[in-house]
Each structure stands twice: as C-alpha cells, then as structure tokens.
Amino acid sequence: MIRFSHVVKEYPRTGLALQDVTFRVNKGEFAFLTGPSGAGKSTILRLVIVEETPTAGEVRVGGSLTSGLPRAEIPRLRRKIGVVFQDFRLLEDRTAEQNVAFALEVTGAPRDAISARVSRLLTQVGLASKGTSYPKELSGGEQQRVAIARALVNDPVLLVADEPTGNLDDRATRGVFQLLRDINAAGTAVLMATHNLELVKRNEYRVIEVNRGQLVFDSAEGNGAGVVTTPSPA
Amino acid sequence: MPLTLREVMLGVRRSPLLSALSVVTIAFSLFAFGLFGLLVLNVDRALRGVEEHVEIVAFLADGTLPEAVSTAMADISSFPEVAQVQEVSPEQALARARAELPEFQDVFDASFLPPSIEVRLKEGHRDPRTVKEVTQRIQTYPFVDDVRYGEDWVKKLYDIRNIAGAAGIALGSLFAAVAVIIIGTTIRMTVLAREREISIMRLVGATDAFVRRPFLLDGFLKGIIGGLLALLLTWGASSVISHSLIQTTFFDPGVAALGVIGGGIIGLLGSALSVGRHLRRV
Ligand SMILES: Nc1ncnc2c1ncn2[C@@H]1O[C@H](COP(=O)(O)OP(=O)(O)O)[C@@H](O)[C@H]1O
Ligand SMILES: [Mg+2]
Numbered sequence: 207m208i209r210f211s212h213v214v215k216e217y218p219r220t221g222l223a224l225q226d227v228t229f230r231v232n233k234g235e236f237a238f239l240t241g242p243s244g245a246g247k248s249t250i251l252r253l254v255i256v257e258e259t260p261t262a263g264e265v266r267v268g269g270s271l272t273s274g275l276p277r278a279e280i281p282r283l284r285r286k287i288g289v290v291f292q293d294f295r296l297l298e299d300r301t302a303e304q305n306v307a308f309a310l311e312v313t314g315a316p317r318d319a320i321s322a323r324v325s326r327l328l329t330q331v332g333l334a335s336k337g338t339s340y341p342k343e344l345s346g347g348e349q350q351r352v353a354i355a356r357a358l359v360n361d362p363v364l365l366v367a368d369e370p371t372g373n374l375d376d377r378a379t380r381g382v383f384q385l386l387r388d389i390n391a392a393g394t395a396v397l398m399a400t401h402n403l404e405l406v407k408r409n410e411y412r413v414i415e416v417n418r419g420q421l422v423f424d425s426a427e428g429n430g431a432g433v434v435t436t437p438s439p440a
Numbered sequence: 441m442p443l444t445l446r447e448v449m450l451g452v453r454r455s456p457l458l459s460a461l462s463v464v465t466i467a468f469s470l471f472a473f474g475l476f477g478l479l480v481l482n483v484d485r486a487l488r489g490v491e492e493h494v495e496i497v498a499f500l501a502d503g504t505l506p507e508a509v510s511t512a513m514a515d516i517s518s519f520p521e522v523a524q525v526q527e528v529s530p531e532q533a534l535a536r537a538r539a540e541l542p543e544f545q546d547v548f549d550a551s552f553l554p555p556s557i558e559v560r561l562k563e564g565h566r567d568p569r570t571v572k573e574v575t576q577r578i579q580t581y582p583f584v585d586d587v588r589y590g591e592d593w594v595k596k597l598y599d600i601r602n603i604a605g606a607a608g609i610a611l612g613s614l615f616a617a618v619a620v621i622i623i624g625t626t627i628r629m630t631v632l633a634r635e636r637e638i639s640i641m642r643l644v645g646a647t648d649a650f651v652r653r654p655f656l657l658d659g660f661l662k663g664i665i666g667g668l669l670a671l672l673l674t675w676g677a678s679s680v681i682s683h684s685l686i687q688t689t690f691f692d693p694g695v696a697a698l699g700v701i702g703g704g705i706i707g708l709l710g711s712a713l714s715v716g717r718h719l720r721r722v
Contacts, residue, residue, distance in 0.1 A: 277648065278647065281647045284642075284643065284644065285644075289643055295636070297636075308641075308644070313645055
C-alpha cells in the first residue's frame with residue numbers, strides 16, 4: 207500500500223527533514239506514526255499524498271511511484287486516499303453536507319448519486335442530524351467527523367490522518383479514534399500521525415517512530431535499532 | 441456544472457468591484473473598436489457613394505480638331521482603369537449647368553464654356569492614387585488645357601477612414617490589454633482568497649482542469665457581459681449621431697455578435713493567461 211525506500215527529503219530553506227527512511231504499510235493495516243514535534247511525521251504524510259516528492263529514494267503508493275508521476279495522474283491517486291488533518295480543513299461557508307458533497311462534486315460524480323451518498327456517510331460518522339450545520343456550529347469532534355466523512359467519499363483504500371485528535375478533548379478523541387478503528391476494521395488501511403502516547407499505548411496497533419528525520423523504531427520490525435520505544439518528551 | 445457556476449458566483453460576490461472593473465474595461469475596449477469601426481464603416485459607405493461620381497474632366501483647348509479628340513478618346517478608353525469616356529460639347533455643358541445651378545438660369549451663350557472629355561473609372565480604380573495617375577496621363581495630350589477631378593476631399597475622406605481605423609485598433613487594443621491585466625489581477629486575488637478552498641479541492645482529488653474551470657468561465661462571462669455593454673453603448677452613440685448629426689449605418693447583427701464573442705475571448709484570454717500561473721502556487 208505504502209512503500210518508502212531510503213527516502214530523503216530536503217526542504218529548500220530548512221534543510222533535511224527526512225534521512226534514509228524505509229518502511230511499508232500493508233493493505234488493511236493500522237499504523238501509528240509517532241515522534242516529537244518537528245520529527246518529520248507530517249513530511250512523511252505529505253509524501254504519501256504526493257503533496258511532496260522525495261529528494262532521493264522512492265515513495266510508492268498503491269503501486270505507483272510518486273516521483274515523476276505526471277501531474278494529471280495525481281488527482282486519480284488522491285481519490286484512492288482519504289486525508290484528515292488536525293485543523294479539520296472544512297469550508298466555513300458550507301454546511302456539513304455541502305462540505306462532504308464538495309469532495310464528490312470535485313470528482314464529477316453524478317448529482318443524484320451525491321445526496322444519497324452524503325447522508326449515508328454522515329450517518330456512518332454519527333452526524334445524521336447535523337447535516338445542515340455550519341462548521342462553527344459544530345464541536346471540534348463533530349467537525350473532525352465531517353472531515354472523516356469527506357475523506358471517505360471515494361471509498362479510499364488508505365486513510366492518512368495527521369494528528370486528527372490533536373485539537374480534541376479526551377472524550378472527542380476517543381470517539382474519533384473509535385471511528386478510525388471502525389474504518390480500518392472495514393478494510394481501509396490507516397496511517398495516523400499522533401503524539402498522543404496514551405492513545406498509542408492503549409492500542410495494540412503497529413507503531414512507527416521517527417525522530418529528527420530518521421526512523422528510530424518500528425514495532426513491526428521489533429526493537430532492532432536498539433532505540434528506546436518511548437518518544438522523548440519534547 | 442452546478443459547482444463550477446456556484447464557484448463563479450462566489451468569486452463575483454467576493455470581489456464585486458474588480459469584477460465590475462473587468463467588465464467595464466472589456467466594454468471600453470470593444471466600445472473603442474465599435475465607435476471607430478462605425479466611423480470606418482460609414483466613411484467607407486460615403487466613399488463608395490462619392491467614388492461612383494468620381495470623374496476626371498479634361499478641358500480641351502480652343503480649336504482642337506475633332507479627329508484629335510476622337511483619337512485621344514479611343515486611346516483613353518483603352519486604359520485598363522477606364523470604364524467610360526464621353527465628350528461633352530459646350531452646349532451640353534451649359535444645359536447641365538442650367539439644370540443644376542440656379543445662377544446659370546439666365547445664361548444662354550455656351551461659347552464661353554470649353555468643350556471637355558469626361559472619363560469615368562472602373563470600380564476598384566477610384567482611389568485617389570489611381571485617379572491622380574490617370575489624370576496625369578491625360579494631362580500629357582497637348583490639346584488638354586486643364587484636368588479636374590474629385591481632388592482633395594476624396595483624399596481627405598480616405599485619410600479620415602485610415603486614421604479612424606488605426607485609432608480604433610490602437611485604442612481598442614490598449615483597453616483590451618488593460619482588461620486582460622485587470623482580469624489577471626482579479627484572478628490573483630480570487631485565488632489568494634480561495635487558497636484554502638483550492639487546496640482542499642486538490643486534496644480530495646480535483647483535476648487541474650476542474651480547478652481552473654470556474655476561473656475560465658468567470659473570465660468568459662465577464663467578457664460577454666462587457667461585449668453586450670459595449671454593443672449597447674455603440675448602438676446608443678450611433679443613434680444619437682443619427683438623430684443629431686448625420687444618418688449613420690450600424691453593424692450587421694453578425695458583426696455585432698462577433699464583437700460580443702470578441703469580448704468573451706478577451707475575458708477568457710485574461711483568465712487563461714493568469715490562472716495557471718497563480719494556481720500552481722497554491
Ligand atoms: N513546507 C516546509 N518547508 C520547509 N521546511 C519544512 C516544511 N514542512 C516541514 N518542514 C521542516 O521539516 C521538519 C519536519 O517537519 P514536519 O514533517 O512538519 O514534522 P512533524 O509533523 O513531525 O512535526 C521540520 O524541521 C520542519 O521545520
Ligand atoms: Mg506535523
């Protein structure tokens with residue numbers, strides 16, 4: 207599903223963000239991506255959704271090599287990937303329904319199919335009654351559920367989440383996380399960046415840890431690198 | 441494309457002033473084309489009317505022998521530019537003058553009028569240069585005293601027509617360029633204002649073409665509206681001139697439609713030139 211081999215990412219002004227990162231995430235797998243702030247988590251996720259391409263090494267997503275992928279091919283790949291962010295990224299001037307429908311309209315989906323699909327998705331994330339609410343009329347947890355519904359519109363094979371609970375209180379965190387678990391249980395691979403160690407510890411999922419741009423731990427490989435599993439309290 | 445249309449409406453609502461300015465500059469551009477085009481059209485028409493009457497008149501010296509005159513006439517008839525050659529006797533000239541000019545009413549003696557040859561040119565050979573050239577050729581006959589033709593004001597009309605055409609193209613192009621720049625600026629502002637929305641569109645898998653479409657449609661629609669406005673202004677100006685100065689002819693519906701579409705193309709061009717550049721940065 208995701209395959210990083212010896213990935214190096216260098217940003218023009220800030221320099222090396224990733225050095226020699228190699229890992230893979232399989233179909234239907236759930237993996238946490240942890241590490242202190244600035245470790246390179248978001249960079250890894252941006253490489254997965256082809257917002258960036260590696261400076262060296264290879265990133266493969268769903269079999270496609272992202273470097274040199276024709277610009278026209280990127281939208282097609284993105285439709286197979288759902289994305290969720292810490293800040294929800296909803297359009298403030300559109301209702302929950304419209305925010306979800308937007309992602310379908312953008313792909314040129316037939317209009318009559320859209321509204322049925324949207325209400326099904328909102329029901330799935332537990333917001334059946336909030337379809338006509340605007341983002342600022344919703345709690346953080348509810349907004350994130352709308353974002354998750356939006357991420358699911360194209361039945362993605364992979365869901366990428368960058369600190370999806372970072373702005374949420376404990377209760378909302380539990381709810382949103384449960385939703386991600388359900389989505390994974392239905393067959394979608396999930397790669398979730400988080401620094402919520404409680405959440406990571408309480409669940410038996412795979413953990414990939416990065417620090418200063420390097421992969422320092424991968425629970426799927428055992429503690430081979432000899433690095434402490436607990437992220438430093440940065 | 442309901443989403444595309446909604447995006448267009450949103451863009452207009454977000455920057456109504458710039459949108460109006462885009463429409464108005466496109467309208468000015470086409471209004472300039474239209475006004476000067478109208479001038480060219482009407483001067484052309486006037487010229488065609490005048491040209492039909494362009495005649496070269498060669499006045500003959502006293503005592504010219506009739507044989508010499510007929511040889512010369514045959515000769516002149518064979519010029520490729522010449523349609524018709526006619527001899528006018530002093531009596532015919534007087535009869536014509538009496539019919540056309542009141543001050544000749546009481547004149548009965550034709551002897552003071554010289555005999556003349558009237559030369560009419562073929563269509564397409566009635567421009568000032570050809571007329572002058574043929575005139576000079578006729579002038580070379582020894583028995584030709586003096587040659588007259590439509591002269592200065594034909595040339596002046598031609599000059600007016602050419603200057604009007606050039607001014608229309610220059611002014612129209614200038615406004616068109618300004619319109620393209622303003623549309624580009626509008627798009628830059630809209631792209632900035634909608635950066636978030638566009639990045640979300642991209643994130644959920646919108647193609648470049650899809651992201652670009654509302655901007656292109658926006659430019660095209662503004663151009664069409666500008667074109668219609670220009671048509672209205674030009675038509676208004678034309679009817680004001682018709683009522684207060686001289687009867688003018690307006691463009692054919694086909695040409696008018698072409699002008700409106702031209703507005704659409706200016707608008708589309710303005711969007712197309714800037715949208716790719718600005719979207720790539722988002
Ligand atoms: N768009 C960017 N341009 C330049 N430098 C960046 C950019 N994004 C991240 N970085 C740098 O790359 C490093 C890793 O950042 P990031 O991937 O955001 O880490 P994390 O998500 O783990 O906090 C940081 O040093 C950060 O300053
Ligand atoms: Mg981050």
